[in-house]
Amino acid sequence: MAGKTRANRSPSRPTMVQVAELAEVSIFTVSAVVNGTSPVSDVLRARVEAAIRQSGYRPSALARSLRTGQTHTVGLSIGDITNPFYTDVVARVQRDLHAAGYAVMLCCNDRDVTLQDEQIALMRARQVDGLIVSPTGEDARLKKALADLGAPVVLIDRVLPGFDCDAVVLDNRAAMGEAVAHLTALGHRRIGLVAGIPESFTGRERLAGYRDALARAGLPQDPDLVQVGSFRSAEALAAAERLMALAEPPTALIAANNLSAIGTMKGLSGLGLTCPGDVSLVAIDDFPWADVFEPKLTAVAQPVEAFGAEAARMLVERMQGRVPGRGRTIVLRGTLHARSSSRATRVT
Amino acid sequence: MAGKTRANRSPSRPTMVQVAELAEVSIFTVSAVVNGTSPVSDVLRARVEAAIRQSGYRPSALARSLRTGQTHTVGLSIGDITNPFYTDVVARVQRDLHAAGYAVMLCCNDRDVTLQDEQIALMRARQVDGLIVSPTGEDARLKKALADLGAPVVLIDRVLPGFDCDAVVLDNRAAMGEAVAHLTALGHRRIGLVAGIPESFTGRERLAGYRDALARAGLPQDPDLVQVGSFRSAEALAAAERLMALAEPPTALIAANNLSAIGTMKGLSGLGLTCPGDVSLVAIDDFPWADVFEPKLTAVAQPVEAFGAEAARMLVERMQGRVPGRGRTIVLRGTLHARSSSRATRVT
DNA sequence: CTGAAAGCGCTTACAG
């Protein structure tokens, strides 16, 4: 081991001018070989390359961006990275965008609209070339902030009514339809919903999907069977408690997302109820460990990789100006994984 | 709803010069009121503020950074955001750094050393003011890249032998010690380890902690009882299979991290073994759902929030130049949560 | 194929 490497501020890194002087060429020539933007004779090229190696020159992305107006940086704004759905999406977006030559700036607003506006302003100031956002709320201020960005925007998971741009969303109604159909096929007739945020696209769509599916199955709509869990564990816990406290409690529950499923399970165990013994449970969103721990959660898995890949692809297309015109919406299908948390009712 | 807001490239945003012209002052005055960097008379200030409002002027962080040499951007380089430990740490780092006025650039290298170097080079080109990194490998090239950064570095989770900088790590030996002590107290004498990466700081420390604890308990060191799971689910699955295939299989297993625990559980269920019926299991790293699904995983929880908070705090101190001198290492303690995945041996 | 020069949008000594 060659002694300790010490972290220290480098004493002003070499600039293009210095490389030019070293190589005894003009700064233009240096730029031309660095960027391959203009043909350079072999002699000069060799001199420049030697000078670069010798000086340890690295171009300043900052200066380049100021000149070109492009930062090759993309903003990624979500509510909560801790939600496994977003974690997976972020992972894929980061990977694909890096491969396409873009860095990603991550912002989590924890569902705080003000923080969200602030973060978008921050990304605007830093002149991101594009933005992928899973919007919190549907405020006019948000839409204005996005429009003012002056860069293409791709929405993930949620659509923003009244704002035209690319988006990639789940077929929420179909996903909910599968969940309900799975349970009715098992004989369930009272199916409770631990619902999402009513003010969000996903919350509304999943609720609508639930209602549609009940209707298709010829089941009545009982408002008591829908309790808002706000896509959060603690709220879902309370919602599950309310559902199971009904005079005629449901025999099955649907959790509107991953965190709701955990909260619902907590609520049940707090009440001393077992799943699927006392109630069946189906969730929208899958977990990597759902196959392993008990009850093995029946879930409608979202194609998280596709979410990230499609969002990154569409954004890159827009940033490169390859796709003019109005926003495109990609609708992805979920996949039901039937496991042990849902079972047939005893009396059919 | 006032019609659709259309996402479009703004036709060149207003500049400081334009604001100055509008307000009929010098560009210096505009800068002074924008940054509060120099006192300005009330009359001029009012004119400037009006001009800013009227033109919708927003300063360019890019131009400012080029001048000042500070980007107020921090790099965050980790192996895999999908690992819940890093997810939580990233969440906290992002929050604290944003509060301190820094944006964060996220890079995941998926344990690819080459990709890691590339991403560090990318962040260097973008002139990040600092870097938080959970290093993949301990290569000399990596240490050189970090030193060349010319900005303070804070290590998370892993220390880099031969590179002096701030770091925040778990007391891995103590954590392992607690896991082993918990199991020996339950009467276990053959305790298998689904070990981490031998070439990493955490892998080595946790293994050493396991060995020390066995010694303290007066138990023999059986090399067969240590199988490498590489901190990954698939490898851990195979390691668990090897452990349970021993002539004299262990009565308890320790998984070296969260993903190893999931892999170990998969391995067990593949072999038709139950936990804790056939084997007990203790993991380093906790899960938010560990209290809810069966078996409820006994785990040594890492203080993930503290990891993020301390790393962010130390980096900010360094970036502000408040703390000169050699690297500081903060060692955090884990907390054992005894749950149902570990139980007493039948014959004591 | 190569160079001298303007300019991207700011900040900041230096004068007044």
Place this chain on the structure above:
DNA sequence: CTGAAAGCGCTTACAG
């Protein structure tokens, strides 16, 4: 308290 001007490190017409 205010202004004119240099310069951060690049790219890119414009000439030759």
